[in-house]
Amino acid sequence: MVSEPHVESLALREQFNSAEQQKDASSLGMWVFLITEVMFFGGAFAAYTVYRSIYPGVFGAASRTLNTTIGALNTAVLLCSSFTMVLAVRAGQLGRRKQIMAFLVLTLILGMVFLGVKGYEWNEKYVEHHIPGPSFQMEGPGLQDHAQLFFSLYFAMTGLHAMHMLVGAGLLSWLLYQTWRGKFSAAYYTPIDMVGLYWHFVDIIWIFLFPLLYLIDRHGH
Amino acid sequence: MSFRLFPVEASSISAEVDQLLFFLLAVAAFFTVVIFAAILFFAIRYRRRSDNELPRPIHGSIPLEIVWSVIPFGLSMVMFTWGASVFFRERRPPDNALPIYVVAKQWMWKLQHPEGQREINELHIPVGRPVKLTMTSEDVIHSFFVPAFRTKQDVVPGRYTTTWFTAIKPGKYHLFCAEYCGNNHSGMGGWIYVMEPQDYEAWLSGGTPGATLAENGQKLFENLACANCHKSDGTGRCPDLTGLFGKDVKLADGSTVKADEGYIRESILRPEAKIVAGYQPSMPTFQGLVTEEGVLQLIEYVKSLGPNPGAGQAEGLAAPGSR
């Protein structure tokens, strides 16, 4: 509410005794939050594991319809965005405002590229009638019914992941605005650090989604 | 109005479950009495007499902690072992059990005897003979619960679950649906009639004679033209089914599977799931073409086909094409 100029640069909130205590608390809070995210995706991973174990053949056949090249390139895009993100955090550590902004913009662009490619892939699935539901079509023994399970999980998991990316993009934009306003310095860059953790976490989720959805049983029998 | 505090024991497992219950009740009663008595005694004996009283602190006792951890743990392991052994017997039907097929739907129980009798919300069984239920649901999850038999098993759509019991006392017992299944859940009940063997025989022959389950299955088998591929001389595109039931089947991926009710059901509705070694996945699914009751009739028909006294070897029968 009322901003106090002298603590503005450190943004020390009244419940804390020191900036260090505040930073530690933020960091721990972020990690605990990431653990809740692990468990959130964990439920979907559990469903995936169960159904892959019940229908290995169907899941293999369904995953072969995904485009590995695009998937791999998109994975690379996301890894690059993590790289630029960590450089943004580093620039924050050193208090270099222009660098922060540059790397945040790069990260944001790479994130958008990832989402764009994802959208292209989803559209491809739509064209191929691989969206679960009444219009679903897939040739092959057992595929009409049970491949829908694979694609349900595919859309649920990549959709949840994309939703997290969108939230991340929102956070990056907010960071950009705050950086532009000159809120951050070498003494206080915690928000950049925290958003960085979040962004890398979303990256890690994709690091697992990629092989699970695209690669296993690629070769088939 | 009748009123009781304890359910009748009407199956071979009832007394076992009740004995286990009495053991647990004894343990529970012992600890409840000890705790209540201790609290009551301490609360009176050490009641506060003046507002400034300061008792001497006692911080704890490791030996005591060990005692009251180890003793309950030991008792609980007895409970686990005893309970698991009862459960094991409850879940594993003997081979000679009389098969009954159950299809549940909102909100009724449809039961079929192999002899062809069909019942709704009623089941007649003979006393003293193990009965095995093979159950599935057409819609939501239900649960087959007979309190007098101390047995309960959820009935899950899309698969078979089984339960069994041997009734030991003639009479009429409640059948309940124990898993919430919608509007008329509490009305989805019925009765189990346990009869003396001769009464049961009379009941069996007294109803509409009709065809047996296997005969109905055979008709269905012919109507669906299954025999075009499943030829009994082993020359068809699909495996011969003679003597298949209960045998181990070699699959194309190298594993083996026991040809039980669940396997046959899966093979009819999801034929691509388990391909017999030496065959192509050429069979179409019959999902939507056969009702759950129809599948059960087909299973009973397949059961009636075997074991072929001449052939003997199961492998040779299940997958002749692989030779």
Place this chain on the structure above:
Amino acid sequence: MTTAVAEERETYLNAGHGVKSWLLTKDHKRIGLLYLFTITFFFFIGGVFATLIRLELLSPHGNLVSSETYNKLFTMHGVVMVFFFLIPSIPATLGNFFLPLMIGARDLAFPRINLLSWYLLVIGGLFAIFAMVAGGVDTGWTFYTPYSTSYSNTWVIATALGIFVAGFSSILTGLNFIVTVHRMRCPGMTWFRMPLFVWAHYATALIQVLGTPVLAVTLVLVLCERMFHIGIFDPALGGDPVLFQHLFWFYSHPAVYIMILPAMGVISELVSTFSRKAIFGYGFVAFSSVAIAVLGFLVWGHHLFVSGQSLFAGMVFSFLSYFVAIPSAIKVFNWTATLYKGSISYATPMLYAFGFIGLFTIGGLTGLFVACLGIDVHVTDTYFVVAHFHYIMVGGAIMGYLGGLHYWWPKITGRMYPEGWAKLSALVIFLGFNLTFFPQFILGYLGMPRRYHVYPDEFQVLHVLSTAGASVLAVGYLMPLIYFMWSLKYGAIAGRNPWKATGLEWQTESPPPVHNFDEIPIVTREAYDYSGTVGQEVQVG
């Protein structure tokens, strides 16, 4: 201290006025009170449903309401009581209010997130209320598929969304508590000097953080399935409805410990304060909270013994379930041992503590029955289970909650509640509770299935007893509502420390100032060291 001085003193209650000062507050104490109003509201909504259920069951023929209505009543009773009352109950009210005070902090680590989590509960609650008003929901609070996804024609989506949103409230509360306990303890407040209430809340927070997200994603999958019929739990497309049960109980079994652990924390405070002795085996009681939180995640499959789960998994889950019994037993024995040679007061909070220990003992021991494979096959999905979990959740969690509310009422409001009425209501609640739920154990073993609108005549006597108990219980619950409100104006002024208790919360004013302590305390002694608060040490007994 004269009353004139007390009136001038600034407290968290008079520091700001008007609706805005409450709705935008970041003070954990005010947020605690916001929660208190919210969950009290939901408690009485859930109570109305319970009353209607019990009235219906007076007669076996189901002639008060239709089956459809009855099914909605028990569903909404469960949903409201579990997700909007019990889960937030102690942590979000007493925990929010007292956890920072007890560790000598000015506030929780993230006050704005704390306020956000109250709003999330309210928004979730509004979804649930919308569902109830629009026509209700009839899936049972467990939302078993495929009934919830394909067959129910009621407001499943709105209700599930409400629970989803409220789940994040619970997650954020847990997150806040974990960080606060790690990072906000005042000088000298080492882990092993923390009150057991704080330990219990730390353990609870672990469950909230690790379990709730799985419920959230499960609800997302249920919603997708219901809206798009994509087959995740639909057997027609090869899905397995039992998988839903696994995911649901992965959260919902530990969720029982979200309800009971904070109550255990309260009981530890009460037993110590009102026998004026350090808790016997402090370390064991502290660690048993964490042990319950951890082991609680390994046992969910005992809800699935007859579901079609494999025989092997049934055995594993039954075996692991017995391990939870040990830390629970340790707590009960240690509380009882604390009474030995104590100076035992019969103040109302202590009566609740006695009630809790007794009822929790029965609830916990009957837990051994339902964890036992051979017996659970018979009693699962019957009134035996209903009785068992009400002994834990009502006999345990609510007794703990009410005990804690009486204990800290003077600190929260600065006023004493009327002791005579409070004792009477504690007694009424204890008797009413047992009359309501003890017959249900017998009903359950007789074979009365749960969620039955119509039932065979032979069960009626026990149902009538239960309904009689429920009406006594209802009176018992209404009494505190009235006398607590009365006490706000007419209660005797409470000093800083009316019970001569030891916690840091008793060293500040009643009600506390905005930042809790005029000066951040420095802790130099163990928890529950009464030598500084009471007079001379005497040999008792």
Place this chain on the structure above:
Amino acid sequence: MTTETEHVDSVKTYAVVWIALLILTALTTGVAYIDLGPFSVVVALTIAVCKMLLVALFFMHVRHSTKLTKLVVLGGLLWLAILLSLTMADFATRSWIGA
């Protein structure tokens, strides 16, 4: 004031990790086309775990962080393992014995 305790990694470190991640991505994609039978899953997940470790240890600075942070990370993974393994304890053993 607290910046002295802060560990600033060099751009080079980050670049090496980044290149390693890209190589691993190429590797896992390539290996997918080789028939490894059941080891296909093992290899894919092993590479994914390696990538996760690289991101967590370097980009997320876990290697410089407190024991508590490491404990939180391990705890989260352990809980995920509990969820997966005990769920599979049912599904993997349905055909073992009896019903």
